[in-house]
Amino acid sequence: MAIGSQPGVHLKVLETDRLILRRLSTADAAFIFDLVNDPDWLRFIGDKGVRTLDDARNYILNGPVEMYGRLGFGLWCVELKSDGSPIGICGLIKRETLEDVDVGFAFLPAFRGCGYAVESATSAIAYGRDKLGLKRIVAITSPKNDRSARVLEKAGLHFEKIVRPSEASAEVSLFAAEL
Numbered sequence: 328m329a330i331g332s333q334p335g336v337h338l339k340v341l342e343t344d345r346l347i348l349r350r351l352s353t354a355d356a357a358f359i360f361d362l363v364n365d366p367d368w369l370r371f372i373g374d375k376g377v378r379t380l381d382d383a384r385n386y387i388l389n390g391p392v393e394m395y396g397r398l399g400f401g402l403w404c405v406e407l408k409s410d411g412s413p414i415g416i417c418g419l420i421k422r423e424t425l426e427d428v429d430v431g432f433a434f435l436p437a438f439r440g441c442g443y444a445v446e447s448a449t450s451a452i453a454y455g456r457d458k459l460g461l462k463r464i465v466a467i468t469s470p471k472n473d474r475s476a477r478v479l480e481k482a483g484l485h486f487e488k489i490v491r492p493s494e495a496s497a498e499v500s501l502f503a504a505e506l
């Protein structure tokens with residue numbers, strides 16, 4: 328059995344018109360390997376050092392799966408309802424460097440420009456408001472990532488300011504919405 332998909336833990340978190348958002352498990356390693364090595368991911372999010380399928384499994388366990396266990400939410404796998412294929416990730420993240428929970432997303436190139444990022448981000452934000460009781464949600468993105476900014480604005484966030492989350496990190500645009 329894939330690690331991260333314990334029996335009794337419901338994998339499906341959210342459903343929209345076209346998409347299912349569900350928990351990631353180590354069974355998603357090949358998909359995550361492709362996603363985090365996509366040129367746009369590397370440019371706008373950064374190199375996670377995932378060079379092998381084992382690295383991808385560890386990334387899933389130490390990132391999303393660790394956060395599900397600790398907080399009950401995290402980055403989820405976005406699947407097409409029509410055929411069950413994984414097309415991207417979207418979800419809620421609590422970082423030490425940010426006061427508020429933030430929404431994040433990334434999609435494989437073949438599934439961009441179809442409205443899937445907006446559809447999944449909108450539903451993740453509603454989950455944060457309705458199920459987690461969040462009063463405010465933020466997002467951080469590279470100031471050069473225009474497509475991400477457009478998705479965030481369509482999901483109801485607005486640009487607030489440029490921030491540097493930690494000494495070591497580059498400046499990022501902070502978007503926010505009061506819920």
Ligand SMILES: CC(C)(COP(=O)(O)OP(=O)(O)OC[C@H]1O[C@@H](n2cnc3c(N)ncnc32)[C@H](O)[C@@H]1OP(=O)(O)O)[C@@H](O)C(=O)NCCC(=O)NCCS
Binds near residue numbers: 368431438445446474
């Ligand atoms: C950022 C990223 C997720 C944006 O993806 P995207 O394809 O632009 O977002 P969507 O799929 O929601 O597409 C929105 C577009 O689809 C269009 N669209 C097409 N069919 C649609 C439909 N049925 N419903 C809604 N929108 C539709 C919209 O009009 C919109 O186009 P526009 O921006 O020109 O107005 C994607 O570029 C990506 O994965 N990049 C790499 C990772 C990354 O940078 N992540 C963000 C880090 S902060």
